[in-house]
Amino acid sequence: MVNNHALGSPLGTQRTKILMLGSGELGREIVIELMRLGAWVCAADSYEGAPAAQVAHESRVLDMANPDRLDALIDEIQPDIIIPEVEAIATQELQKAADRGIQVTPSSQIAAICMDRERLRVLAHESLGLPTTPYRFAGSLDELLAGAQAVGFPCVIKPIMSSSGHGQSVARSADDLEASWDEAQRGRRSADDGEISRVIVEAFAPLQSELTVLTVSSSSGTVTCEAIGQRQEDGDYRESWQPVDLDSSVLEKARALAVQIVDGLVDVAHGNGERGWGVFGVELFVLTDGSLLFNEVSPRPHDTGMxxxxxxxxxxxxxxxxxxxxxxxxxxDTRLSIPQSSTAASRAIVVEGDGEATFTGVERALSEQGTELRLFGKPSVHGHRRMGVALSTASSIQDARNKTQTIVDALTIRVH
Structure with a gap:
């Protein structure tokens, strides 16, 4: 394991070597912060010119879900720390790395649990007692029908392993289940391996809003950030804001649930001889009656946390x-830096087309005070892709959200 004496300047004399698995926009920001603290970083992804690869000391291109390719990369880099930034990774190789004394963030076991909805839900609800929607698991269309009848219609069907809403659908009657099953099979991770994906079928909750509670496990224990509100489209992040306008008792309950799931995961890491350190994005549902349900947790910085x-x-x-x-x-360390009674907001800049995207009008987009812009530098878009994020602060949630829309509207985006 890596201790403080091995950190780069100014904390030590020997640079810590870090391998980033996934080099998207979140990875880019992580790499910048690691380099500020003196670490050496190699960023890996499946394509050339990924955002984090543009700023890291070195980069590699490979299929990280291929165990042999990933194992060869780990052997080549000999990292002190591995940081998974995406879920499409051969997690068995992470366990092998941990067994060799490499620090996997937050841990190899946590990475494997959090990418598997079945393992995560069993841990959260059945082991830790967190409140969740009623659910069943199914490995066939017949089992899906039985599960849907048990939880009731309408219900949500998701593959056990997927991300960004892929493979997710809503079934409003038994007639919809075959289409939902097929959608889950198409949208699951590793959809080309010829195997059938198990699914989770969940009761449709009377949802008021969704929250993310960023929770940090470090050498000094577990702490939380202010809760983040969010808006999604098709299971993917579009807007977020912080803080949120909810009753203090709801926010305190949200914080407690976030700490409970993260501490439970960290206990699993400790049982495997691993640290369990890092940021977790804990996703919660706020129901119309004010109660809270656990949804999922990301064992890394979260999209909404931008x-x-x-x-x-x-x-x-x-x-x-x-x-x-x-x-x-x-x-x-997690406190807000904006003035009291004000709000910050973010809005994803989603570009559609086929080719390279160029942006003009940045000077117009940033003409108003309290605005910022991050363009990710992704090399191309094919279909639709998140290519940047608009950031703002204002005196209210709606004003902050409106300012981020103004930023986006001021940009001229061409795909060619």
Whole structure:
């Protein structure tokens, strides 16, 4: 394991070597924060020119779901720390790396659990007692029918392994189940391996809103950030804001649930001899009656947490870098930096087309005070792709959200 004496300047004399598995926009910000603390970083992804690869010391291109390719990369780099930034990774190789003494963030076991909805739900609800929607698991269309009848219609069907809403659908009657099953099989991870994916079928909750509670496990324990509100389309992030306008008792319950699931995962890591350090994005449902349900947890910085680049003294990426490197993260490190009674917001810039995207009008987009812009530098778009994020602060949630829309509207985006 890597201790503080092995960190790069100014914390030590020997650079920590870090392998980033996944080099998207979140990975880019993590790499920048790690390099600020003196670490050496190699960023890997499945395509050339990924955002994090543009700023890391070195980069590699490979299929990280291929165990042989991933094992060869780990042997080549000989990292002190491996940071998974995506889910399409051969997790068995992460376990092998951990067995060799490499620190996997937050741990190889946590990475495997969080990418498997069945394992995660069993841990959260059946082992830790967290409230969730009623659910069943199914490995065939007949089992899906039985599960849907048990939880009731309408119900939500998701593959056990997928991300960004892929393979997810709503069945409003038994007539919809075959189409939902087929959608889950198409949208699951590793859909070309010829195997059948198990699915989870969940009761349709009377949803008021969704929250993300960024929770940090570090050498000094577990702390949380202010809850983040969010809006999604087709299971993918589109907007987020912080703080949220909810009763203090609801927010305290949200914080407690987030700490409970993260501490439960960290206990699993400790049982495997691993640290369990890093940022977790805990997703919660707020129901119309004010109650809360656990949904999922991401064992890494979260899409909705991009708002922290303008809202907090230390962004989720800076917090992740500190935790990973063994630097204690306290509750004061997660505090907001915006004025009291104000709000910060983020809005994904989603581009459609086929080719390279260019942006003009940045000077217009940033003409208003309290606005920021991050363009990710992704080399191309085919269909639709998140290519940037607009950030703002204002006196209210709606004003902050409106300002991010104004930023996006001011940009001229061409795909060619």
């Amino acid at each position: 708002v922290t680049m303008i809202s907090q003294r230390l962004s989720e990426f800076a917090l992740h870098a500190r935790a990973v490197l063994g630097i204690p993260v306290t509750q004061s």
